[in-house]
Amino acid sequence: MEFDCQPIPPDSFTGAIMAVEGITDAAVLLNGPTGCKFYHGSISESLLSRAAYLDPLYYSEEFYFGQPRVPATYLDDYDYVFGATQKLEKILPVVAEKGHSLIVIVNSPGAALIGDDLERFIKNACLPVPCLAIENTGFSDAFATGFQDAVIQVIKQVDPTPGTSPTPRVNLMGLSIFHHHWQGNLNELTLLLNACGIEVNTVLCAGTTMARMENLATAGCNLVIHQEYADKLALFLKERFHLPTLVPSVGAPMGFEATEAWITEVCENFDLDPAPGMAIIKKARNRSHEVLNRFNSLTGLPKGATFALVADASIALPLVTWLYTYLGMVPVAVKFVETVDCFADALTAFLHRIDCADALNADIVAATPDIVLGSQADISRQRLAGYPFAGIDISLPAASHIHVVEKSFMGAQGTLYLIEKIINGLFRKM
Amino acid sequence: MKIAIYGKGGIGKSTISANLAAALSLSGKRVLQIGCDPKHDSTRLLLGGRKITTALDYMKEVPVARQRLDGVLHQGFNNIVCAEAGGPEPGVGCAGRGILSTFALFERLGLDMERFDVIIYDVLGDVVCGGFAVPLRKGFADRVYVVTSEEFMSIYAANNILKGVKNYDGEEHRLAGLVLNSRGDSEDRTPVERFAEKVALPVVRTVPRSDRFRQAEIMEKTVVEAFPDSPEARVFHGFARSVMENTTFYPAFSLDEDFLEQTIFMGREPDPAIEIPAREAPETPVETVADLATGATPVFLSKSMMTREPLHGCAFAGALATTTQVVDAITVAHGPRSCTHIAFQAIFSAGLRLHTQKQMLVPNQLAPAVISSDMDENTVIYGGNDTLARTLETAVEKKPGALFLLTTCPAGVIGDDPDAAVREIRARYPDLPVIPITTDGNLRGDYMQGVLNASMEGAAALMDPTVQARPDRVNVIAEKNIAYNAEDNFNTITDILGQMDIRINCRFVRNTRVKDLKAFLRGGLNLPAYTDYFGRIMADFLKERFDSPTASLPFPVGFTESKLWIREIAAFFNKEEKGEAIIEIFQARYETLIATHRNALKDKRLMIITYVHNVDWIVEAAFDLGMVVSKVCILNYSQDNRFTTRYPGRFQVETDYPPHQRDTDLKRLRPDILVGNYTPKTLPFPVHVDTIPMCPDVGFYGGIAFARRWASLVKSPVNEGWKNDGI
Known part of the structure; x- marks a missing residue:
């Protein structure tokens, strides 16, 4: 056999789920089968942990299937024929009781085809918590597309109030919890920005909160980490809130030169001195030299x-x-x-x-x-x-x-x- | 003979179908009529107005294990057998999917189409999605009649139906003609005549407008039954004769919509800008293709499917985890990339864990040979057969030993016809085994059902039934591909068997090759890794299909199981002496281990809460160590339903254990050690907790391995400091 087995990357469906699960007090409610649920429930909890315990018996109630995350309507053949009305009516109050600040109903690819009227369920459920529906996350579209589309829908739901901040403040864009070591990356970049007097406002959407989402229009600009996951979003924020977006020309701040260029461009944007950030990098350069020199x-x-x-x-x-x-x-x-x-x-x-x-x-x-x-x-x-x-x-x-x-x-x-x-x-x- | 009668909704298909069925039955034919319309009134006039349970309602209400054909088939006028697919209320769900599910039900329940001389499919108005086109697929209708009236919308619908027929026709044609259900003598029939001429189809029968149809309907009968000597009844008797005698079938042509409107209804010459479809003369009459369904499929269902429990995982993922174990085969996954990604991750994670923990590189788990058709939005809307054909072609170019085809929920919902693509590939590459497996995501079952289907329809399809058993060879069956210790367990078993000079012939289905599967029957005995629900079904299947025997005992865990297992195998191959010699060696070591830890654990109380239905391996170790087993609590598990023990009466047992009862039992029994598959969140008082694997290590020391662990566990502080650091 002459087959070169290539990895199968995630698509827009996973992108949408990761976007919502990247908001610490929002929750995906999956209208779909458990086959789509288990993977996303497991990976979202491993990438951004919320649960104190993993004992499946603790999450043994209907719709959760032993996992703390991504409750699902566990669609089966019959639901595809007759629709998931009963299950949706039953699951919404259960999830609403969990204390989330936002529930996002996401249709699985199969569920997207049967056309359940999710908006109607949401309206009829009279939930005490905001709820929105993503009826179709796309089929085999890029992860980044599903991710950004979901973030945009959440922002539309939140409808942030425009405002200003007395201090330089940025929204970080193009970072998801699906980026390896996202938390460490975020910490590093926050350290550099803070050193230069720039505050991180909202991270769209990795480890942020609904309160932060509501506040996103108070930032001076959006600062892009991974452009692939921010291009559509930048256009949307420009149109909706007149928020400018800074895309550093070097790409993501990886390696000393790119990190220096990245922080310099950001500081220039705010007319700030990048020296404190550069000093942090310089210290690391010294350590690097010490180690590499010996090696x-x-x-x-x-x-x-x-x-x-x-x-x-x-x-x-x-x-x-x-x-x-x-x-x-x-x-x-x-x-x-x-x-x-x-x-x-x-x-x-x-x-x-x-x-x-x-x-x-x-x-x-x-x-x-x-x-x-x-x-x-x-x-x-x-x-x-x-x-x-x-x-x-x-x-x-x-x-x-x-x-x-x-x-x-x-x-x-x-x-x-x-x-x-x-x-x-x-x-x-x- | 299998007839599909299509036409626009409300055009009178059901009346025509029912009267045709009545006339055919009166001519001595055994007739089955299947209504494929969600409003489920196709057979009403044949049943005297009696409402029957539709197939879809039956599927919902009756557990799979109790489902029977007589629950969905009903006797009507003159012994006509009637069935209705049923479907959702307008505006919800997917009626097309309902038709697919209905046909899958008939197949599963073993509906023998050969029992009937004529089967009539009465199908909803327009071919709106793949589900409604099911009767057009190979193996279903072998002739198609399209009902129309003189009205525009009816002819428009007929034209659309011809498009659908064209998509499903291959070399053979199935169109028998148009049936005009006239709105009255005063209606202008010119459009129908023009349409018939342009699409090169005859109007084989004209059903006149008559009040007798209304009168018969009030009587809840067909005209054929209510007014047997009427001219209207004679029309249907004549129609029935022509249906039976007809051997001429036509290729399907459809007209461009503008052309249809201008030429058929306005009587204008066609606009030269509009391309008129090329027309071919009707072919020489061909005999009806008798590519009939294969009949009853043996019912080997997963536990969740049998009991209508919520489905755990999907058949697609279970099947992919199985077919990718055939290392020289490629699996084509027809669906959106997300489906393949999710299933891929499950396989890859197991491979990665093996590599990390055991430094074991298992190629088919680290880089499974799968190609996704990456179904996109267009494919979903317009059907995915072309995409699938291209993907299969790509796979064939890689020169695999076999090709498996799996489908996802979206492919199932839109009603793609993978069999057609498979037939095409098979015709072009006759030497390559191309094997479709029933999955449709979770539409055809849960993860375990996918594993079963991939084993039985997939891997077993490669077996050569003429191969003879060879001496001292065994097959291994029912291994769990996601168990991280599967390779270790296999190696342990291989080692023990090697000591008896017994070789492993084939692993069914794990880390194997096409040639090994072909020669599966060289193994004279199958050794099940587990005799849980999965293992039992595999054993039943191999016995039923190939008369291939399976040992009664699973891969053994613990001393007694190992001893009994060796004796069973040794007896089968007449190697009793060798077997006893092996047992003797292990016994001495086992007793030493027991003696080492007995003092630390004697009289300690053990409570077990687990999903695993066989706990004898751990109970045995506990008893041998002098421990007290206070209670064994068996949780409901999607993959097994039979608790057994060699120690009845020696401990309390509660199956289907309600988790909320745990704290009450703990307070009552006060165990020293609580063992489960996970560490619980909170407990009513401090207690030592340990976890046991869902799939334990096999061999003589599988149970006693925990003795050492427990001996140190009881010496450790009952509460660790880190537990106070939670937020």
């Missing part, structure tokens, strides 16, 4: 080590650039998961400049890189090929490692963490 003098590495990368364009651009220019590593395979033209084009041009154009969309297995940065599914596929290499899981699904100390891939500490992973990976491979 390099003993091994000659990481210079000349090869790497493959599978990532969204907003990650790929800064990471490939940094790995090449800062660590001296050579790209042999680069693949985009989701793309935006500006970053994809910039990276393509960069690869041409460094005489590595062949790396774009090259087969990772055939390229036999020393380091693979991607999801654990990408890394596992490489592992099966039998070549020695080191894998760094920068996206989901991640390795089965239980992280106690929060990690980051962004900002100063995130860059140090990547260096740690790279040099240890190369060291083990020697």
Whole structure:
């Protein structure tokens, strides 16, 4: 058999659920079968924990099926024929009792086809808590599309009041709980922004609250982390609230140079001095030099080590650039998961400049890189090929490692963490 | 003969179908009429106005285990057998899906279509979605009549129906003609005649407008029954004769809508800008294709399906977890990417855990060979057969040993016809096994049903029934692919069998190949990994289908089970001496382990709350250690329903245990150790808690492995400090 088994990434359905589950006091109510429920219930709880206990008996009531998250109408064949009226009428009050600030009914792809009138159920239920319906999250659309569409619907429901803030304040956009180490990344970026006197207002939507969502129009601007997950949203916020959006030209703040450029652009936007942020990065650079100096003098590495990368364009651009220019590593395979033209084009041009154009969309297995940065599914596929290499899981699904100390891939500490992973990976491979 | 009668809603299809059925039955034919209209009145005149339970209502009200054909089939006029699909109220649900479900029910209950000379499908007005097109699929209607009147909307609907027929016709044609149900003698029949001419179809029968139809309806009878000698009845007797004698079928042509309006109704010459469809002359008469349904499907249903419990997971995911165990096969998943992603993640997670915890690389779990058709919005609206055909073609290019096809809920709801795509691929690649598996997401069952279907319809379809058993070879069946210790357990079993010079022939279905499945019957005995509900069904299936015997005992856990298991296998292969020698070796070590921990655990009270229905492996260890088993509480579990024990009377047992009773029992029994599958949130008083796996490690030491753990557990503080740190 000549089959190259590729990972199957999530689509817009998962994107929509992750958007809502990224709001700590909002809840998805899934109008769909348990087959769609269990995965999303499990992953949303693992990415943003809300429950104190995991004993399924504690969540044994109808609709929850032993999980604290994503209650579902457990549609079956009969419901597809006759509609889910009875179950919807029954589940809404049950979920409403849980104390959420918002309930979002999301149709599964199958349920979207039978056309249950969710708005009518919501109206008739007279719930004490706001509730909205997403009747169709799309079929095989990009994760980012489902994510942004859901965020927009939530904002429309919240209908934030426009306002101003006396201090520089930004909404962070394009970050979901489905981004690996989202919390650590958020902490790092908040640290840098705060150091420069910029407050983080609302994060759309990773670990935010409904109160923060209501407040989002008081920010001075939106600041994009991953453009793929923010482009539609930016247009919407511009149109609805006249909120400008800053898309740093370097992509996500990964690697020292991109992080410096990122914080500098943000500070320029507010006419602030980036020096405090730069000082944090400088300290990390010093530590980096100390470690790399020793490692390099003993091994000659990481210079000349090869790497493959599978990532969204907003990650790929800064990471490939940094790995090449800062660590001296050579790209042999680069693949985009989701793309935006500006970053994809910039990276393509960069690869041409460094005489590595062949790396774009090259087969990772055939390229036999020393380091693979991607999801654990990408890394596992490489592992099966039998070549020695080191894998760094920068996206989901991640390795089965239980992280106690929060990690980051962004900002100063995130860059140090990547260096740690790279040099240890190369060291083990020697 | 299987006749589909289509036409616009309200055009009189049911009246025509019922009268045709009556006339056919009076000519000595055994007739079945199936109403495929949600308003379920197709057979009313054949049943004297009697209301019958529709198939869909029956499915809802009667548990699967008690469902019988006579619950949905009803005897009508002159022994005509009548059935109604039924369906939702207008504006809710999906009536097309209802028709699919009805036909699936008939198939499952083993409706033998061969019992009838004629089957009539009376189908709702327009071919609005895949569900209503079910009678057009291969194996269902072999001839189609389209009912129309002289009115525009009726002809418009007839034209749409021809489009539907065209989509489902292959090389053979099934259109027998138009039936004109006239609105009266004064009506202008020119549009119908023009339409018939342009689509190259004859008007095979004209049913005149007559008050006798109304009178018969008041009597709740057909005209054929109520006015047997009337001219109207004679029309139907003539129609019945022509139906039976007809051997001419026509290709389906439909007209462009503008062309239809201008030419048929306005009598104008067609606008040259409008492309007129090419017309072919009717083909040489062909015999009706007798590609009939295969008849009864054995009923092997999951526990949830049998008992109508909420479905846990979906058949699609269960099937994918199974078919991807055939390492040289590719599975095509027809549906949106989310469905495949979710199922993929479950498989991948198990593989990842194996790699992380046991450094074991299992390729088909880390990189399962699956291709998603990535059904998009357009596919959902316009049907996914083309997308599916392309995806299957892509899979074939990879040169797999076999190709499995699974469908998701959306594919099932829109009524895609995967069998048609499969037939096409099979015709082009006759040497490649292409095997569709009944899934439709969860429309055809839960996760376990998918596992069952993939094993029985999928992997078993590859088995060569002519293969003979070879000496000292066994098959392993009913392993749990999501159990992280499945490989370890398999290795333990392989090792024990190896000591008896017994080889494993095939794993059904785990980490296997097409050639191993083909040679499955070389294994003279099947060894079930579990004899839970899944294991029992697999054993029954292999016995029934291939007369392949299965050992009575599952992979053993604990000392006694291991001993008995070895003896059973040894006896089957006449290797008793070797078996006893193995037992002797393990016994000495087991007794040493017991002696080591007995002092620490003697007289300690153990309470067990678990989903696992066989706890003897752990109870045995407890008894051997001198512990007291206070109570065993068995929770309801979607995958099993039979609690058994070798120790009746030695401990309290409560099956279907209500979780809320736990605290009362704890206060009453005061166990030293509470064992369950999860650590509970809160307890009424401090107690040592431990977890046991859903799938324990097999072998002599499976139970006693916990002795060491418990011996240290009882020495640990009953409350750990970290528990006070919660928010």
